[in-house]
Amino acid sequence: MMSLSEFVERKINPFFIEIARLGRLSQNFIYWTAVAPVIGKRGLKRHSLAEQLFFIGNDSVFIVFLVAAAVGAVLALQAAYQLKQFGAVLYTGALVSVSMTRELGPIVTAIVIAGRVGASVTAELGTMKVQEEVDALTTMGIPPIPFLVVPRILALLIMLPCLTVLGNLVGIYGGFLIGVFGLGMDPYLYHKQTFDALVQKDIVTGIVKSFVFALLIGIISTHKGLSVEGGAEGVGRATTQSVVLSIIMIILADCLCTAAFYYVF
Numbered sequence: 001m002m003s004l005s006e007f008v009e010r011k012i013n014p015f016f017i018e019i020a021r022l023g024r025l026s027q028n029f030i031y032w033t034a035v036a037p038v039i040g041k042r043g044l045k046r047h048s049l050a051e052q053l054f055f056i057g058n059d060s061v062f063i064v065f066l067v068a069a070a071v072g073a074v075l076a077l078q079a080a081y082q083l084k085q086f087g088a089v090l091y092t093g094a095l096v097s098v099s100m101t102r103e104l105g106p107i108v109t110a111i112v113i114a115g116r117v118g119a120s121v122t123a124e125l126g127t128m129k130v131q132e133e134v135d136a137l138t139t140m141g142i143p144p145i146p147f148l149v150v151p152r153i154l155a156l157l158i159m160l161p162c163l164t165v166l167g168n169l170v171g172i173y174g175g176f177l178i179g180v181f182g183l184g185m186d187p188y189l190y191h192k193q194t195f196d197a198l199v200q201k202d203i204v205t206g207i208v209k210s211f212v213f214a215l216l217i218g219i220i221s222t223h224k225g226l227s228v229e230g231g232a233e234g235v236g237r238a239t240t241q242s243v244v245l246s247i248i249m250i251i252l253a254d255c256l257c258t259a260a261f262y263y264v265f
Contacts, residue, residue: 025223032146052155056117068167071108072174080183093190094197096175105168106206107254110213114246118221121152122242125225126235153218160214161207209257216249
């Protein structure tokens with residue numbers, strides 16, 4: 001059984017060191033995004049941003065749509081099963097739309113992107129790190145942060161909210177198909193109940209969450225990629241840690257955001 005000092009040394013200290021590194025990377029991202037262009041330093045390269053936008057957005061649309069449609073359909077079935085006991089099947093569409101926009105749409109999309117994009121970013125940067133390409137950039141006088149980190153995080157901040165909005169719509173209409181063809185509900189009435197139940201706060205809540213999730217995925221995946229040690233084995237380990245940590249932080253951030261919107265706004 002380890003002593004208190006050993007527990008602190010093995011568990012607590014590495015945790016705070018990791019937090020400090022994430023904070024330092026966040027500061028560097030803000031500097032190269034907001035400050036460096038103002039003072040005349042070369043920062044973001046547009047073609048790098050365009051490549052990341054295409055990779056994150058275009059290449060992720062199908063899987064986001066597939067998962068969102070399935071979630072919307074399952075949610076409609078489960079909601080109808082419970083509401084039928086109270087004679088309120090009519091409100092299935094309202095429940096699906098509010099749940100998708102406020103909660104399920106943002107979190108499901110973020111988890112899909114964390115698994116697909118976050119893992120890819122970590123593996124790509126980790127491979128560059130173990131092959132000493134990152135050190136080569138530094139030797140040539142090219143700062144790694146604006147060249148490797150900023151385009152990826154900015155692309156996530158732009159594309160994840162867009163994918164979330166599209167995923168919300170697909171999920172809502174996935175529930176619509178179940179409600180109309182599976183439950184025999186009137187299409188016009190279902191559609192009306194679906195969008196009458198939505199208010200501006202529901203949509204804004206989901207979009208704000210998606211920005212928070214995008215920043216978390218970007219910071220964690222790039223940090224883990226640039227911190228790789230130990231060759232190919234280290235790349236695999238960092239990729240796994242990146243996805244797991246991103247999903248955990250997404251869920252924790254979702255809890256905090258939901259509480260903030262509920263009690264403050």
